[in-house]
Structures are given as structure tokens and as C-alpha cells.
Amino acid sequence: MSNSMEETVVDTFDEQVSVGDDFGLYAADKLSTLQVNIGLICNLTCRHCHVNSSPKRKEEMHWDTMESILNLADSLDVEAIDITGGAPEMNPQFKRFVSAIRAKGINVIIRTNLTIHLEPGYEDFIEFFAQEQVQLVASLPCYLEENVDKQRGEGVYYESIDVIKKLNAVGYGVKPELPLNLVYNPGGPSLPPNQASLEDDYHRELEERFGIVFTHLNTITNVPIGRFKTDLRRDKQLDGYMDTLRGAYNQDTVEPLMCRHQVSIAWDGTLYDCDFNLALRMSTGYEASSHIDNLDPQSLLNRRIVTGPHCYACTAGSGSSCGGALV
Ligand code: SF4
Ligand code: SF4
Numbered sequence: 001m002s003n004s005m006e007e008t009v010v011d012t013f014d015e016q017v018s019v020g021d022d023f024g025l026y027a028a029d030k031l032s033t034l035q036v037n038i039g040l041i042c043n044l045t046c047r048h049c050h051v052n053s054s055p056k057r058k059e060e061m062h063w064d065t066m067e068s069i070l071n072l073a074d075s076l077d078v079e080a081i082d083i084t085g086g087a088p089e090m091n092p093q094f095k096r097f098v099s100a101i102r103a104k105g106i107n108v109i110i111r112t113n114l115t116i117h118l119e120p121g122y123e124d125f126i127e128f129f130a131q132e133q134v135q136l137v138a139s140l141p142c143y144l145e146e147n148v149d150k151q152r153g154e155g156v157y158y159e160s161i162d163v164i165k166k167l168n169a170v171g172y173g174v175k176p177e178l179p180l181n182l183v184y185n186p187g188g189p190s191l192p193p194n195q196a197s198l199e200d201d202y203h204r205e206l207e208e209r210f211g212i213v214f215t216h217l218n219t220i221t222n223v224p225i226g227r228f229k230t231d232l233r234r235d236k237q238l239d240g241y242m243d244t245l246r247g248a249y250n251q252d253t254v255e256p257l258m259c260r261h262q263v264s265i266a267w268d269g270t271l272y273d274c275d276f277n278l279a280l281r282m283s284t285g286y287e288a289s290s291h292i293d294n295l296d297p298q299s300l301l302n303r304r305i306v307t308g309p310h311c312y313a314c315t316a317g318s319g320s321s322c323g324g325a326l327v
Pocket of ligand 1: 042050087
């Protein structure tokens with residue numbers, strides 16, 4: 001039953017974004033970013049994790065795949081490499097990879113869970129980040145303790161605050177060249193509030209309570225996949241949430257969709273249109289290359305994007321991407 005519903009919606013999403021006679025979504029003719037998932041191990045086990053990371057996961061990217069990614073970045077002349085996981089810091093090649101990218105003059109974005117920097121062995125990573133001038137994106141799904149610990153685990157809120165203090169001390173969130181962006185996602189099956197107003201609330205509350213600062217807040221819509229989808233199904237909220245996402249479809253979000261401007265690469269070198277398709281193991285399709293070892297870089301430009309019902313999370317309301325609201 002749920003399969004037939006999902007198949008119908010796949011067609012509907014492609015039809016919904018189509019222009020003229022083309023039924024489908026296509027990447028732009030210039031990609032700005034490579035998003036790279038360098039491994040699934042993480043020190044946390046969050047409820048809303050769409051890649052099901054945990055301390056038990058073993059999958060990690062090896063150096064030869066990282067070298068192929070450096071070559072791909074040259075071929076496509078990308079502006080940024082966005083490194084995620086898991087906790088990306090836990091990959092043994094992490095620092096070598098970051099330094100190799102920065103040596104090429106390409107921007108590096110690190111998606112950090114903050115708390116890894118309180119674990120033994122990671123004491124010097126914050127200094128390393130500042131030296132390499134990487135940009136940091138960190139999840140803090142609320143400025144209140146209860147909501148953060150409910151999603152991410154007991155104690156995570158105050159640990160995150162401690163690490164933000166350390167980051168502020170070296171200039172993150174303070175100096176323009178060291179941005180620290182925080183990420184909000186709703187605690188349940190609803191759309192995020194307005195990004196600009198919530199950013200004001202975060203700035204005020206975090207500064208008043210703890211004297212900490214950050215650069216921008218990115219609001220992200222929960223994508224109905226992974227553990228979050230399992231929870232929705234268990235609570236009989238999946239159909240209602242899908243109706244909310246479909247009902248809030250906004251055509252203005254289509255041009256800036258992140259899959260149109262980047263490609264995601266998994267720890268094993270498989271290529272995906274985005275991190276969510278990566279989590280669903282829906283690799284790039286149609287005429288595009290689907291693995292880094294057998295690659296025609298030009299085939300990633302103007303490629304047709306592989307879509308599914310989960311795509312409605314990116315086009316609802318103000319839109320959603322790894323960089324926050326789209327419009
Ligand atoms: S910190 Fe991120 S990668 Fe780790 S479990 Fe939580 S959501 Fe997943
Ligand atoms: S889920 Fe991925 S493929 Fe679908 S619209 Fe969002 S970014 Fe594009």
C-alpha cells in the first residue's frame with residue numbers, strides 16, 4: 001500500500017517541477033560545491049539522523065577516493081567542498097584531506113556535531129580549523145536544552161555550548177573569515193519557522209544566557225527518511241506530514257535547489273544528487289556517471305536529478321537545503 005502511494009508521488013514531484021514538456025529536474029551547467037560524506041561513524045546517535053550514524057558504524061572513505069575527489073574538484077572548478085559524515089573529524093585522513101583542499105585555494109565547509117571536540121584525541125582540531133580557515137556548520141536544533149537533548153541525546157546541549165565557547169575564543173562566529181553557522185530543524189512533523197526571525201531569537205537567547213555568538217542560522221526542514229520516517233510511521237503521522245509538505249509546494253524554490261548546484265559523494269565513491277538521495281542509496285541516474293572511479297565530470301552538468309517523494313521537503317514553504325532556507 002505504501003509502495004503504490006510512493007510511486008504515484010514520484011511522478012507527481014517530477015511533473016510538479018517540470019517546465020514545458022520536460023518531465024524532470026535538471027542540474028545547472030556549473031556546479032559550485034562537492035558535498036563529501038567521509039564516513040558514517042559518529043560519537044552521537046541522534047533521533048533525526050538521516051544517515052543512521054552511530055559509534056557502531058565502520059564505513060569510512062579512504063585516501064585514494066579523496067585523491068579522486070581532489071581531481072574532480074579541479075575538473076569542475078568548484079568553489080567549495082562540503083565535508084560531512086557521521087562525525088567527519090573521526091576519519092583518520094580528515095586533516096590531510098582538509099589541508100589538501102585548502103592548498104588548492106578551495107573553500108572547505110565542515111559539518112561538525114560540536115561534541116566530538118570534547119572527546120579525547122580531538123583537543124587540537126579547533127586550532128586546526130582556524131589555521132586552515134575552514135567554514136563551520138553545526139547543528140543546534142533549539143536554543144533550549146530540553147529540545148536539543150530530546151533529539152540528540154542527554155547532555156548534548158551543554159556540551160555543544162561549551163564547544164561554541166571554545167570556537168568563539170579562537171574567532172569563530174566573531175571574525176568574518178571564520179564563520180560559524182548553526183542549524184535548526186523542527187522537533188517534529190512541521191515546517192521550520194521564518195529563518196530570519198528565528199536567527200534573531202537564537203542570537204538574543206544564546207548571547208544573554210551564555211555570552212556566545214555565531215554567524216548565521218540555517219533552518220532545515222526534516223526530510224521524511226531514515227529514523228525520522230520510522231518514527232513518523234510508528235506514530236501514524238507519515239501521511240499527514242507528506243500532505244503538509246506537498247500542500248506547501250513553492251515553485252520559487254526549484255531554481256536554487258541544492259541538487260542543481262552540487263553533487264554528493266559517499267564514503268565508497270558512489271555519486272548522488274544530494275545527501276538525502278545518498279541516505280536512500282538512490283545514486284545519480286539517467287546519463288550521469290554514478291561512481292568516482294568511472295567518471296565523466298561533464299556528465300554531472302545538466303544531469304537529470306533522481307527524485308522521490310522526500311523531495312517535497314526541499315520545496316515546501318521557504319524551501320530547504322544544507323545551507324538553510326532557499327527563498
Ligand atoms: S551528529 Fe549528525 S551524523 Fe551524528 S548521529 Fe547526529 S545527526 Fe547523525
Ligand atoms: S531531496 Fe535531493 S534530489 Fe530531491 S529536491 Fe532535495 S536536494 Fe534535490
